[in-house]
Amino acid sequence: MQSFDAIVIGAGVIGSSVAYHLARFGARNVLVLERTQIGAGTSTQSSGILRTHYSVIENVELARQSWSVFTDFANYLGDAEASAGLVKCGYLICAPEGLKLDPLRQALEGQRAKGITVDFLDQSTARDLLPIAHFDDAALIGYEPEAGFADAYLVATGFARAARRLGVKIMEGVNVEKLLTENGRVVGVQTAQGTFHSNTVISTQNIWAGDIERWTGISTPVKAERHTVLALEGPEAYSFKMPVFKDLGSPGMLYCRSYGGKQMLVSEGTVGETLAEPDNEQGDIPMDYVAEIGEQVAERFPSFGEAGLASAWTGVYDVTPDWNPVLGRLQGLQGLVVGYGFSGHGFKLSPGVGRVLAQEALGLATDVALAPYALERFSTGQLLTGKYGLGAVS
Ligand SMILES: Cc1cc2nc3c(=O)[nH]c(=O)nc-3n(C[C@H](O)[C@H](O)[C@H](O)COP(=O)(O)OP(=O)(O)OC[C@H]3O[C@@H](n4cnc5c(N)ncnc54)[C@H](O)[C@@H]3O)c2cc1C
Structure with a gap:
């Protein structure tokens, strides 16, 4: 069984960004498992619009930090050939x-x-x-x-290439079948290509995040x-x-x-x-x-x-009930960090979300507070519902 400091499930814009940021924050032994190919989930279907305009104020800061990455993508990644395809x-x-x-x-x-x-x-x-x-x-x-728009495929593959340069291992065509747990904590993942051990798993599975509920019994409202x-x-x-x-x-x-x-x-x-x-x-x-x-x-x-x-x-x-993502750890299971439920507006947040999920996974202070994005908001009623109505701008 191979061991890793962290395992990321999914290589869309979010998972690729998480992987890059894990490496950038010092994790040296990171594995990304992607069922198909980098970006081939929902990211390549994106309209790619980038703005900081949000009626939910919590999202504005994440969008602003992300915009600063989009406008300086090659420098940020340390890869002169990287491009986000930005049209400002x-x-x-x-x-x-x-x-x-x-x-x-x-x-x-x-x-x-x-x-x-x-x-x-x-x-x-x-x-x-x-x-x-x-x-x-x-x-x-x-x-x-x-503000403007960019290309989500270029961004996902840009993050992935920069992550690989920092030593991250990305395996495409590998489906995670099961999350392995022992005594209330994550210990790895099972795939047809073998079992991979880690005490830290970050799930960025988008519409397939329902796997989390199947694997852990923890509600996944998506x-x-x-x-x-x-x-x-x-x-x-x-x-x-x-x-x-x-x-x-x-x-x-x-x-x-x-x-x-x-x-x-x-x-x-x-x-x-x-x-x-x-x-x-x-x-x-x-x-x-x-x-x-x-x-x-x-x-x-x-x-x-x-x-x-x-x-x-x-x-x-x-889509989550309030059209905003669930970000961070899940209560009752140590070692699992999630980022799902972007409800049609996750591309513009992807650099910032990748940073904060990597920070959270590594036990570092996060750039923005994750508490508003906690899963518990759906039971406490502290929802992040946008003011234009569901489906609009959030
Ligand atoms: C039509 C459309 C328009 C949009 N327009 C915009 C826009 O203008 N601006 C904006 O900001 N956002 C927009 N979005 C939203 C944005 O594109 C998404 O929020 C973002 O791309 C999601 O990235 P992701 O990494 O979470 O998901 P994905 O790209 O779907 O990545 C998830 C990955 O996880 C993998 N995976 C899942 N389960 C497993 C498993 N068990 N084992 C291994 N791998 C697994 C999948 O194969 C997939 O590649 C739009 C989305 C759509 C569909």
Whole structure:
């Protein structure tokens, strides 16, 4: 039986980031076990949007720390060839009169109170930034210049390569079948390729985190929810210079961004289709659904009334009851650290989450407090529910 200082289950953006940070904080004998390939879980399905805008203030700090990594990725990893594929185009968000207005104002002011640059724009300035849209109904428009989007596959593989350079062993094609425990503590994992020993295991299994409940009996409130992403090509380009846009006024609370410098990537910020079992395979995308989203897009982007569907795909979120992750140790079982339940917004947090989970696993002080993200919040009722409603921005 081989022994390790720590074992990470899963090599998506979160597990790869954890592995890199474990090594960076001094762990020299780290093993990552990935059932398929690095990034091939749900990370490569990500829309990749990066912002610090959150209505749940706890997330703002994690997002801010993560943004500083995305903007300096190669230096941070000490790998001149690493790239996050970052497009720094800013983030525009607007709400009409109504229920979303106060939450938006509070969230923008919350960011400002944390020293983050956020501008309140009038309609004409917003149109200068995003000339393909109109803002006639917008009662409040916020703009975060230090925001944009990046490539989750590049980030996962970037972290993994840097981790390997620091001595981390990453095994792909290895499925963890069971967590091994003795007297209330973790002692290793069982796989078809053998048993690996460690007193520290970090599970970053996303929609497959239900394994934890099966292995330990500890409740894991996470479900798999499928969402659809469309790429539309209209007569006007959605260029890389144009900001990511969040439309709190649309029925689907749509988010959009440039796709390839010309097309528009668009998806809904609402609740998706719950799957009976975790499964990241592609789902059906009915043409009626495409038409419905197209109509919403055309309301905001008039020339997209003539847009065509360039491509479409589905991706699966690991959704918790309050749409925020569970981070940290689990009561009643020593040696297990978890990070799951990112509910469609984990990419932008991945550098910061990797750091804090590695710190927690190594017994170091964490950069941000993990207490708000504890599993116990679902029994105490101290939820991290976002103010725009489930599925939106959190
Ligand atoms: C359509 C879509 C759009 C999104 N858009 C955004 C966005 O714009 N911005 C943003 O911040 N976030 C976004 N997200 C969310 C973000 O992409 C995810 O939160 C993040 O990628 C999750 O990373 P992860 O490492 O937890 O999961 P994954 O990438 O799914 O990694 C988990 C890994 O664990 C492995 N695994 C599971 N069980 C086992 C086992 N027993 N043994 C071995 N390996 C195992 C799996 O194979 C998998 O590779 C989006 C997600 C989707 C689906």
